[in-house]
Amino acid sequence: MSASPLVTYRRVSKRFGAHTAVDDLSLEIGRGEFFSLLGPSGCGKTTTLRLLAGLEVPDRGEILIDGKAVQGLPAWERPLSMVFQSYALFPHMSVTENVAFGLEQRKRPKAEIAERVRKALSLVRLAPETFADRAPAQLSGGQRQRVALARALVVEPAILLLDEPLGALDLQLRKEMQLELRALNRELGITFVYVTHDQEEALTLSDRIAVMDQARIAQVGTPAEIYEGPRTEFVARFVGEVNVLDGRMARRPGGKVAIRPEWMDLYRPGEVPAGEQSVTGTVQSVVYLGETLHVHVAIAEGQLLKVAMRNEGQLTNPISWKRGDQVAVAWRPEDIQELER
């Protein structure tokens, strides 16, 4: 992150009736960053975004854009655009009219508007000659998504807010749009603030991620920091697959540790390499996932550990573990993550 953040949340709180949507949240977002707000539904991520947009007013705390408090500044005067989950294209306007809307509000000359609309459509890979005059109802989901993106980008905002923009697209199209969003963020130098509940999407796209839980930020960091160094059990469990062990492995009494399934290995009891920690247990099941195999091992007190193994080809080189085998689950001590309580 560059020296002076573009967006600063300073101890911001927002309540809706008895429900606290955002609780004492502080956050900094850097210039040009692809920043994701990640969390389960109802965690306050969308409200956090809408507070920045100006669509909600904080009860306490303040938000700064480029060092200036935006308190009292209506949404239509803030230097940002938004892509909505439902796209929110104006159904009574053509594609061109939709994209031109923001420029008309800024009172740009007609010729400039036409030129910028055409450029914006090309930028999101919609051929202007094909799509300019279509109504939103005549477009596919992916095309609507692109129009919404063009409409938001054409006004050249300092910040682009995206509220689960890919939620309604099928998997194939999602992957494609993810790559394009990342590329647009790099090319245009616009700061993206991205709300998603999809941890994989957040890891793929983001420079940094804020994981939110129950109106608060659980952890902020790069995808690697979040995935490899989760600070709480919530973050560890929400991002990726994880085994959480308590008691014996923790340095603090009563503490918990987390370890990713792919950082564990299986050995016959007594054959664990020197320097690795291990527990013994019984193989309960082997689950075939394609890229990987998950071996579920029952250890003491009925706890189940998940161990991910690379699939070397079950037809030619099947793994030697089967249900009922006695095994040692082993890992390197440095791969263990101590969790805060």
Place this chain on the structure above:
Amino acid sequence: MARAGWRLALPGLGWLLLWGGIPLLIVVAYSFMGRGIYGGVERGFTVEAYVQLLDPLYLGIIARTVLLAVMATAGCLLIGFPMAYVIARSGRWRRVLLLLVVLPFWTSFLVRTYAMIFLLRDTGLVNSTLLALGVIDTPLDLLYTPGAVLAGLIYGFLPFAILPIYASLEKLDPALLEAAEMLGARPATRFWRITLPLAMPGVVAGGLLVLIPALGSFLTPDLLGGAKTTLLGNLIQGQFTTGRDWPFGSAASILLLAGTFLALTWHLKRYGEGGHRS
């Protein structure tokens, strides 16, 4: 619809034909016949009744009818739109407010119009309140004026304007207004460029639902307008009763029907597809 589905419409079609279609044909036939001395019609073909409609006296009534109906429609839309807007945005109070809108229908239209007389007459609530407050010294002539008829029409037909406008505003996705706001549109721009265009089908439907019965109204002008505010509806009624000129009454009815038919045709052509114009 299933291939045999049209048969389900047979009872309704038969009913309409018996009590709507056949009487209408009789009215059309009467309008081209001669006038009977004690009411009724004389056989033969003549367009005399239609020529009679061109008399300046009757043209004046037609003009007054159209003017009052248009004003009533405008009034209902201007009052009804904000009300529909508020109801569409009132969350859990919505059902209660909608119930209040249709509540007047629980009472007969006749009774409600009589209630207007009690409000507007010299010793009525409006005048006695103004007198008591010292705003006026002598009662205002409120009853038996075109203004009273207009007030009665607006009062009677307001729910017909509110309900379709409410229906179209209720469907309006709030995200559209937020999207416009994020693109720099101030509240007034959002109203003129997003809310109103998208509510237009409801506005037009509500307008027609007021305009058509207002054009044909005879009870309201009869009770509230007195002899001075005769409208087309009163004229028609009069021809079949005291006037004893059935062909002329029929011709005036056909004129009214033609007018409303044209308005409906325009509406179906423009908004009949159900979707938005592209």
